[in-house]
Amino acid sequence: MNVKVAVVTGGGSGIGAAIARKLSAIGYHVVVTDLNLSAAETIASELKFAEAMKLDVTTLFDSSAVASAVSKKHGRLDLWVSNAGVSKMLPFTEITEEIFDFTMDVNLKGVFFAGQAAAKEMIQLGNRDGVIINIASMAGKQGKVPYLSDYVASKFGVVGLTQAMAFELAPHGIRVNSVCPGYVATPMQVRELAWEAELRGVSADAVRNLWIADTPLGRLEQPEDVAKVVAFLASDEAGFVTGEALAINGGAFMD
Numbered sequence: 001m002n003v004k005v006a007v008v009t010g011g012g013s014g015i016g017a018a019i020a021r022k023l024s025a026i027g028y029h030v031v032v033t034d035l036n037l038s039a040a041e042t043i044a045s046e047l048k049f050a051e052a053m054k055l056d057v058t059t060l061f062d063s064s065a066v067a068s069a070v071s072k073k074h075g076r077l078d079l080w081v082s083n084a085g086v087s088k089m090l091p092f093t094e095i096t097e098e099i100f101d102f103t104m105d106v107n108l109k110g111v112f113f114a115g116q117a118a119a120k121e122m123i124q125l126g127n128r129d130g131v132i133i134n135i136a137s138m139a140g141k142q143g144k145v146p147y148l149s150d151y152v153a154s155k156f157g158v159v160g161l162t163q164a165m166a167f168e169l170a171p172h173g174i175r176v177n178s179v180c181p182g183y184v185a186t187p188m189q190v191r192e193l194a195w196e197a198e199l200r201g202v203s204a205d206a207v208r209n210l211w212i213a214d215t216p217l218g219r220l221e222q223p224e225d226v227a228k229v230v231a232f233l234a235s236d237e238a239g240f241v242t243g244e245a246l247a248i249n250g251g252a253f254m255d
């Protein structure tokens with residue numbers, strides 16, 4: 001196949017769906033994957049060259065199976081976007097071991113083993129231009145984030161892991177970067193608005209206004225803002241960028 005092939009995890013919703021749409025628009029064949037297969041199928045059905053597969057990032061088995069199926073079917077694997085992630089807002093003192101493990105399983109272990117599966121397949125295919133992009137967060141660069149301490153820990157982990165992957169995979173020609181979005185309007189954000197409003201005892205609108213006020217560019221981030229930067233990092237224009245954690249947050253956190 002001459003068309004580049006990309007896999008997106010958590011592609012059935014929000015940022016992952018926007019990334020799948022953008023990659024399709026710039027000519028990739030996109031394998032839209034998600035824990036929720038029917039959500040992935042809905043997004044894939046909108047796109048020109050795409051297919052849907054079930055992939056639960058908490059199991060290495062699923063990531064390996066998808067990476068190997070894609071490489072067998074298409075003979076190539078050019079781009080892997082580890083986007084799947086979860087959040088649950090709670091005060092630090094109330095986070096249970098179970099909640100912590102769940103967050104880490106999806107947000108950090110999932111990125112680790114999906115990336116491992118993708119890298120192994122790229123190396124086996126002899127692909128010298130492979131790209132892996134991990135969706136971290138503004139909360140992967142600063143801990144001044146209310147009620148998300150387990151999430152913060154997982155996303156700092158993603159930023160560090162991205163650097164380690166970039167370092168070890170560079171000899172294979174594989175570039176690895178992460179992106180750090182801010183307040184992005186997605187179903188995850190709708191859930192977080194409700195949790196934060198309850199925890200602070202204010203309305204969801206008040207929380208939304210706080211988030212906008214915290215963003216110098218003065219609006220909520222859209223999933224497409226993230227997708228455009230992912231497309232840039234995947235492109236040859238970013239051919240000498242690796243190990244980076246690129247902020248996409250309208251100035252909400254500058255480092």
Ligand SMILES: NC(=O)c1ccc[n+]([C@@H]2O[C@H](COP(=O)([O-])OP(=O)(O)OC[C@H]3O[C@@H](n4cnc5c(N)ncnc54)[C@H](O)[C@@H]3O)[C@@H](O)[C@H]2O)c1
Pocket residue numbers: 009010011012013014015016033034035036039055056057058083084085086106110135136137138180181182183184185186187188189
């Ligand atoms: N929305 C934000 O403000 C924001 C900000 C910074 C970073 N992020 C990150 O962006 C990514 C996407 O977030 P979103 O806002 O689009 O969330 P979302 O909840 O809208 O979508 C997440 C998708 O991931 C899927 N998913 C959940 N667990 C999975 C698993 N175990 N395996 C595979 N898929 C799974 C869900 O089914 C869903 O389709 C996440 O990593 C999130 O942490 C979001």
